[in-house]
Amino acid sequence: MTATAPPGRERPREPGAGATDERLLHKSTLKKLLGRPELGAVVGAIAVFLFFSVVASGFLQASSFGTVLYASSVIGIMAVPVALLMIGGEFDLSAGVLVTSSALVSSMFSYQMTANVWVGVLVSLLVTLGIGVFNGLMLTRTKLPSFIITLGTFLMLSGLNLGFTQLISGTVSTQSIADMEGFGSASVLFASQLTIGDTELNVTILWWFALVAVATWILLRTRFGNWIFAVGGGAHAARAVGVPVGRTKILLYMGVAFCAWISGQNLLFSFDVVQSGEGVGNELIYIIAAVIGGCLLTGGYGSAIGAAVGAFIFGMTSKGIVYAEWDPNWFTFFLGAMLLLATLLNAWVRKRAEATA
Template sequence: MTDVPDPPDERVGRARPLDRLLLRPEIGALLGAVLVFAFFSATTGQFLSAGGVATWLDDASTLGIAAVAVALLMIGGEFDLSAGVMTASTALVTAILATRLGWNVWLALLASLAFALAVGALNGWLVLRTGLPSFIVTLGTFLALQGLNLGVTRLVTGTVQVSGMRSADGYASAGFVFASTFTLGGAAFPVSIAWWVAVTVVASVVLLRTRFGNWIFAVGGSATAARAVGVPVARTKVLLFTTTAGAAWLVGSTTILRFTSVQANQGIGLEFQFIIAAVIGGCLLTGGFGSAVGAAIGALIFGMARQGIVYANWDSDWFQLFLGVMLLAAVLVNNALRRRAERVRR
């Protein structure tokens, strides 16, 4: 009598390829990006030209740098409404120190970075110390920075603008690092695109391949449970807030060195674009689920749609409609993918 092999245990069976694919938070954003790319490629002639590609990648790059950092913070269960105005604050600090006090641009950049990290750490400390929602704490920081930007700029310059960076000591070398261009296909591509790619790669490696990345998912899923198993919740959240502030500094530095001037009211409203890009990229508003690559793709959708609408000669007001539809669709898709991922893991 021959032995009949036991059937495989369904509990240890491998997930199907489609199910494994649906475990990725960024899959919805990737499909959306393909649709947006295909639509504007078919309807506009300039969209796929070298100059067109450079334009929408440029648009997406600075948004994407901050959106990736905001995505990490959202996965950790928090929000930062001060990230947008922080881009202007850091640019103003750099510009005032370099043009009014005669500092070398590199020293001014280091000082503005220290300022950004301090504000980010303060945000994190206040959230943990007071127990208030990060939405409220960073809204207060947003208003404080907005007033500080306007007040200090008027006090120093008598206007709401700081300019003259091009004549500051060290501008040439700093501008090469943060605001230069490289030629590809006959079009000039800004170096901010390379920064965007680098930030996305580093954030993805940290999130998926390091202990700190596991901590981010843990504190976003349940801070109480994470603390019970030894995750340093306070340190993780403070580091996430400082990371967001650091990304805002990078965007602000790119802006001031590229355009050589900055307005005191610049950056207001960008915080919502950062959050929307992260949500489109797969982040849940409840935390514990998301992707750095997804946030970068969300920013890419922004850039393609915003410039595609221009190339199609549509009224720019349609972009706001697009944002609203994309946000609602992303929330619905993300929730559905999350539920599907949970069933697959069982």
């Protein structure tokens, strides 16, 4: 009986029979596009943009575009590392409150120690990275699901944020540090406004673009990026071929923590005080943005660019509803609808990519 190859694939030819290395075969532009994880998100972003361009009168104004980009960047700064973590096969349910924790540590340390604001910022960086290491070590040492580990961290941080703030300041918000030394220079780095033509852009947009570029380079051009995909595709198989699974996951959690620190400083230096109850629920938005961008919940597949596009969809939706003068509660409806539609579209795109491979 003659062996046949699976549908869509040719049976390998015998050596010397004119076989061509499949890595040298030319792929059409359509096949390359169908193989990109962020394709569904790009289609969704175009649809959302066209929709609000029609129903929201002020949506296409230059000032509105700056506002949309700022809303997108606040989500996107966290969606990018969360996407990398999901590609690595894990979740972080503490990401939302970790942003608030970072801001609280900076503010309260600077105020209580009457130190230069930059001292509080650096202490916050160390504390936030330490929490990321804690999540990673707990995951790798206990072998418990990341859902349980980070849910515990989420609950602990939520309590610590409220408890310490009330204990130290007597209220649920921090004291103003706007008149302290170093506040001005820190604000320039984390919360300044840049004027380009008639449009004002927040510096967080630059942070967002830079993080997307770095994350994309890591995923596609470095050994660590290969480790991330390998760990997400199958930790046991990755370990068998020499991938440091534990170290990879710890570094991914540290990446989430680092970006939480950036977001936390933006929160602090944008308003100079922090409400200790903020951030609860934002972790779901980061995860949904990554899923809309093409990340699989099972790991091993996705892109940083897709997560950025997912965040951009959130930014357009949240501000588009305002410009259309709708009830803001519609945002949660769009949130669920986008999640379902993006998941279905991403699944279809992936099947088409596999069928044409």
